[in-house]
Amino acid sequence: MKAKAVRMYGEMDLRLEEFELPEIKEDEILVKVMSDSICMSTYKLAKQGKKHKRAPQDIDVHPIIVGHEFSGDIVQVGDKWKEQFKPGEKFALQPALNYKGSLDSPGYSYRYCGGASTYCIIPHEVMELGCLLKYDGDSYFKASLGEPMSCIIGGYHANYHTNKQNYDHAMGTKEDGNILIMGGCGPMGLGAVSYGLCFENKPKRIVVTDISEEKIARAKECIPESEAAEKGIELIYVNTSAYDDPEAELMKISEGHGYDDVFVYVPFKPVAEMGDRLLAFDGCMNFFAGPTDNQFKAEINLYNCHYTSTHIMGTTGGNTADLIEAIDRAAKHEINPAVMVTHVGGINAVADATCHLPEIPGGKKLTYMQFDMPLTALTDFEELGKTDPLFAKLDACVKANRGLWNAEAEKILFEHFGVK
Known part of the structure; x- marks a missing residue:
């Protein structure tokens, strides 16, 4: 034929x-x-x-x-x-x-x-x-x-958390925790927000960052904060370019706790490094963005990795x-x-x-x-x-x-x- x-x-x-x-x-x-x-x-x-x-x-x-x-x-x-x-x-x-x-x-x-x-x-x-x-x-x-949604879902399932009693890993984003989606007003980031609102490990709060007011406005139209509120989740969109100290603002939004799960959706070194600094105790950062540079690197805090159990991983595909x-x-x-x-x-x-x-x-x-x-x-x-x-x-x-x-x-x- x-x-x-x-x-x-x-x-x-x-x-x-x-x-x-x-x-x-x-x-x-x-x-x-x-x-x-x-x-x-x-x-x-x-x-x-x-x-x-x-x-x-x-x-x-x-x-x-x-x-x-x-x-x-x-x-x-x-x-x-x-x-x-x-x-x-x-x-x-x-x-x-x-x-x-x-x-x-x-x-x-x-x-x-x-x-x-x-x-x-x-x-x-x-x-x-x-x-x-x-x-x-x-x-x-x-x-x-x-x-593409399966890639997002794979990221949520692959994140993990530890404890001091045994070596078991609790798989998935932390229940009743803070999720930060960095560079999250693009197509994949919005998919991650949509999934986060229905994931069985229901978060307390999802914070989504971007530096484009236009993209944030569209994101709010696509997934309004009120939709999340109906499900008992606080959804906050943040234009980090509007703050002299965006890191301090994001930490303030988390009530000083930091973020239990951080997803980095843009392959940008300063964003990845900020995500690492914003991790809570036993926080997991998923470097989701796929860089084209096979020598792409960023600095991470190994002191926190040792003493506060922060950990970094990456997922690709589902x-x-x-x-x-x-x-x-x-x-x-x-x-x-x-x-x-x-x-x-x-x-x-x-x-x-x-x-x-x-x-x-x-x-x-x-x-x-x-x-x-x-x-x-x-x-x-x-x-x-x-x-x-x-x-x-x-x-x-x-x-x-x-x-x-x-x-x-x-x-x-x-x-x-x-x-x-």
Whole structure:
């Protein structure tokens, strides 16, 4: 059958093209891709080309399909999996495979499996590893965003605390503690706030910092302090650039206690060092941000590490259990991955948006594979709606949902473009 996809041939060489998709084998599954959100990791892949550790060396003649944050419908199931999967079921996918030591991963390594495609073939190893997941939510985009949400969830679960009685580690952020999310008004930070409000180790307080008043204003609209208050959690947004001594202000907000859990969401040395200084007794700092410099370093206080049990760790990615939790909570409306999304577009927008991702402001760029549409900021809907009825409808729908992308807006797009 014919499929259309964004394929990578080399460094910054992404092409949207039509090609022949082979018949599936008895241990494969054919899927129709509905949504795919663009990850900074895909930009890094495009920038490195075949130098990337997951990219095959023959992409110049056998290109791979990019995109790994995708969701859609199962179309055809090979005989091996017919008892487990059925045509018509929605799916989400965990792309972080580890099949017999191989680094191969959907969106990085496969000729016929990636999210930036109208249809693709899921290889047997995905099912064998339990990484093709059924999804029952009201929209596809929430399942696409399950992968970045799983990274956030993994961070919350990986943090730990100790005690002086034994060597047991209490896993997860501290119950009734203070959480500090530094650089937290970007897409991943807002996802971390959304999850923190429903995590079983309910915190007393979540403090979110940024240096952009514009980003803080959007964060307050996406997740208002009142929403947290309804759950018995104090949520405070702080513009650290507004204070001569932001460290003192943050310590004051914690009532002098410090922070039991600190998440650093920007790879900036002064921020990481401040986070270390703000740790409470037995506080855990998770350096979540991924630096591009493999020699990135920051100073930490080893006196506190020894005498006050502070500790530092880092997490990257989430496991399959984290992804299952992400899509389950999203389907139940316990978390709202929409706080990450600032732009939407069609399959024709993927290549250019990926190659210029660092230059495009805002959060997640969500793309739909079954139609063409320019990459458009949600904040541009109002102006475009003055001359285009589609954007007028989308603008009204988004404004009715605190400025967030939502299931109804997705349905409006599908109806407009005749997507079944």
